[in-house]
Every structure is written in C-alpha cells, then in structure tokens.
Amino acid sequence: MAPDALLTVEGLRTHFFTDEGVVRAVDGVNLSLPAGRTVCVVGESGCGKSITARSILGLIDPPGRIVDGHIWWKEGTDLAALDSHGERMRQVRGGQIAMVFQEPMASLSPAYTIANQLTEAILAHRTMTRDEARRRGIQLLERVGIPRPAQTMNSFAFQLSGGMCQRVMIAMALSCEPSLLIADEPTTALDVTTQARIIDLLVDIQSDTGMSMMFITHDLGVVAEIADEVVVMYLGTVVEQGGVDDIFHDPKHPYTKALLASIPTMGRGARQPLNSIRGQVPHPLDRPGGCPFHPRCDYAVPGLCETVDPPVVELEGARRVRCVRHDPDVMAGQAPGVQEFGEEPR
Numbered sequence: 652m653a654p655d656a657l658l659t660v661e662g663l664r665t666h667f668f669t670d671e672g673v674v675r676a677v678d679g680v681n682l683s684l685p686a687g688r689t690v691c692v693v694g695e696s697g698c699g700k701s702i703t704a705r706s707i708l709g710l711i712d713p714p715g716r717i718v719d720g721h722i723w724w725k726e727g728t729d730l731a732a733l734d735s736h737g738e739r740m741r742q743v744r745g746g747q748i749a750m751v752f753q754e755p756m757a758s759l760s761p762a763y764t765i766a767n768q769l770t771e772a773i774l775a776h777r778t779m780t781r782d783e784a785r786r787r788g789i790q791l792l793e794r795v796g797i798p799r800p801a802q803t804m805n806s807f808a809f810q811l812s813g814g815m816c817q818r819v820m821i822a823m824a825l826s827c828e829p830s831l832l833i834a835d836e837p838t839t840a841l842d843v844t845t846q847a848r849i850i851d852l853l854v855d856i857q858s859d860t861g862m863s864m865m866f867i868t869h870d871l872g873v874v875a876e877i878a879d880e881v882v883v884m885y886l887g888t889v890v891e892q893g894g895v896d897d898i899f900h901d902p903k904h905p906y907t908k909a910l911l912a913s914i915p916t917m918g919r920g921a922r923q924p925l926n927s928i929r930g931q932v933p934h935p936l937d938r939p940g941g942c943p944f945h946p947r948c949d950y951a952v953p954g955l956c957e958t959v960d961p962p963v964v965e966l967e968g969a970r971r972v973r974c975v976r977h978d979p980d981v982m983a984g985q986a987p988g989v990q991e992f993g994e995e996p997r
C-alpha cells in the first residue's frame with residue numbers, strides 16, 4: 652500500500668456469472684487514492700468504472716461477485732474480504748466511505764420526507780436524539796446550499812428539482828463526515844448550469860473537510876478542473892494513473908492519448924473533423940487477448956500486444972502505465988523499426 656494512500660486497490664477482479672458467460676467487468680484493477688485528494692476515474696462507457704466503485708463499497712449483487720484481489724482501506728482492512736452485508740462493512744459504507752450516484756431522484760424514496768431520510772442516515776452512524784439529528788439535518792441542508800432548509804426538510808423528493816435532490820443526496824453522504832466520498836457521475840442527469848454548481852459545491856466541501864474524493868466522469872473538462880490525480884480505465888483494467896498535469900500534458904498510454912485527442916477544441920478549424928477513437932469498446936464477454944486495447948491501438952507492436960498481458964510499469968513522478976511500450980525489458984527484445992510514439996500512426 653502506498654504510504655500516503657487512504658485506499659489501495661490491488662488486482663481487483665469482479666465478474667458477473669451470467670447465462671451468456673462470465674462478464675469480466677473488472678479484471679485486474681490496480682489504483683490508489685491518496686488522502687485528502689481528488690482522483691477522477693475516466694474511460695469510455697462500459698470500462699468498469701461504476702463496478703469498481705461498487706466493489707469498494709460491497710454493493711455487488713448476484714450474479715456478480717469479487718473473485719480476486721484486495722481493497723486496502725486505511726490501516727489495513729481488506730474490504731474485498733468483508734461480508735458485504737456484515738456489520739463491519741456497514742460501518743465503513745456510509746460511515747467512512749459515502750457515495751453519491753447519478754440519478755438523485757431515483758436514490759431518494761418518494762414515500763418519505765427529506766427529514767425522514769436525512770435523520771435516518773444521520774442516526775445510522777451517530778448516537779444522538781431524533782431532535783438533534785433533525786437539527787443536524789437542517790445544518791447539512793444549509794451547508795449544501797439549499798434555501799429555506801427547515802421547510803425543505805418537510806418536502807418529498809418529487810417536490811424538488813433534480814439539482815436540489817442531488818444537494819440532498821450530498822447532505823446525506825456528508826452526514827457521517829466520510830473520509831472518502833465516491834461520486835459516480837453525480838451531475839450527468841442535471842442541466843449544464845446545475846452541473847457546474849454541484850461540482851463547485853463538491854470542490855468546496857472537499858477543501859473544507861479534507862475528505863478524499865473519487866469522482867467518476869466522462870467529462871474531461873471537469874477532470875481538468877477538479878482532479879489532483881487521474882485514473883484511466885479501459886475494459887476492466889486501469890491503463891494509466893498519474894497527476895492531472897502529467898496526464899493532460901504528457902499522456903503515456905495510447906488509450907489516454909486517444910481519449911485526449913477526442914476532446915473538441917475551440918481552435919480546431921471548422922473543416923477539420925472531430926477525432927474519435929476508432930472502433931468500439933468490445934463487450935467484456937468478447938475480451939481480446941493480450942492488451943485489451945490492442946485492436947484499437949495505433950501503436951500496437953505486432954506479435955506482442957495480441958499475446959502479452961501488459962505489465963504495470965512505474966514511471967517517474969509516481970506514474971503507472973500498463974503498456975509494453977514502456978517496459979524496456981520487453982521492448983529490448985523487439986526488432987528495430989517498431990513505430991515510435993509521436994510518429995504518425997501507420
């Protein structure tokens with residue numbers, strides 16, 4: 652476990668045993684979350700971002716289960732080894748690690764008032780009277796920027812806008828003063844102005860409380876704004892992790908390079924087409940051998956990337972990349988003339 656890490660995931664594999672076959676949704680994830688920092692997890696749809704987050708919280712339902720690996724939390728509890736319905740996991744989930752999901756409306760019950768749900772969340776992890784919990788709830792609603800918090804306590808979710816519901820969900824997540832907040836695309840269902848406000852709120856709370864944040868998003872603009880570190884996922888594995896400036900200015904993995912090249916830029920000429928990554932993410936039931944990205948990679952080394960499971964290579968500046976191109980031992984055995992990074996793809 653890295654010395655400043657709050658959470659370290661090692662060789663995590665979470666598979667779904669379906670009638671069609673084994674879906675290897677998460678297939679050897681390694682990542683670390685440093686204390687007090689914001690780590691953004693990016694990658695195309697279906698790469699295993701949400702399943703990684705849900706595995707950390709013990710929220711994988713059958714036919715899925717963690718089949719291998721470790722999730723080291725704080726001083727050494729392995730969350731992957733805990734009973735997901737057991738008391739210890741319940742203490743961690745909601746008590747030390749909280750999660751905010753994509754659909755705030757769906758996460759709140761339509762049958763109970765905000766007061767009911769918020770005070771229950773507070774009482775689940777804190778010893779206090781119902782009145783104290785209610786007062787704490789009002790303070791939390793105020794903290795997340797809800798106008799007239801005392802009145803909002805008596806509302807039902809359907810009486811609030813999507814942005815207000817997400818603020819309530821954030822208040823619930825904060826109620827236990829978590830060391831880590833996992834936010835899984837928390838603004839996807841909201842309009843652009845509300846998205847920006849919720850992101851500002853999360854950044855503000857993070858700098859106030861010093862909690863760590865794992866933020867899952869497709870939006871590389873948001874990543875540039877809020878991340879300290881970036882984890883890039885592809886087909887159930889982490890292909891690169893590093894500081895946000897390093898990742899944006901000097902991406903090492905061909906997939907990271909391709910993702911960044913697909914961001915539209917203001918200066919692009921009107922006639923220049925937008926770049927997109929060629930091909931599709933294969934379904935995990937149809938996972939290519941060797942490096943999972945090789946069929947789409949402009950820099951794949953013939954005869955190597957189709958067969959060799961790429962090693963994780965540690966680079967300067969606490970960067971990790973999972974690509975044979977960065978492993979001098981493997982590359983030393985290659986014939987001269989293999990295409991260099993930076994050359995136009997052939």
Ligand SMILES: Nc1ncnc2c1ncn2[C@@H]1O[C@H](COP(=O)(O)OP(=O)(O)OP(=O)(O)O)[C@@H](O)[C@H]1O
Nearest residue numbers: 667669674676695696697698699700701702703935
């Ligand atoms: N209950 C399930 N049964 C079978 N396969 C599943 C199940 N849940 C998820 N998967 C598969 O696991 C893979 C990873 O899914 P996951 O939701 O983690 O992707 P993601 O990167 O978060 O995508 P998105 O950005 O679209 O949310 C996908 O191929 C998905 O189809």
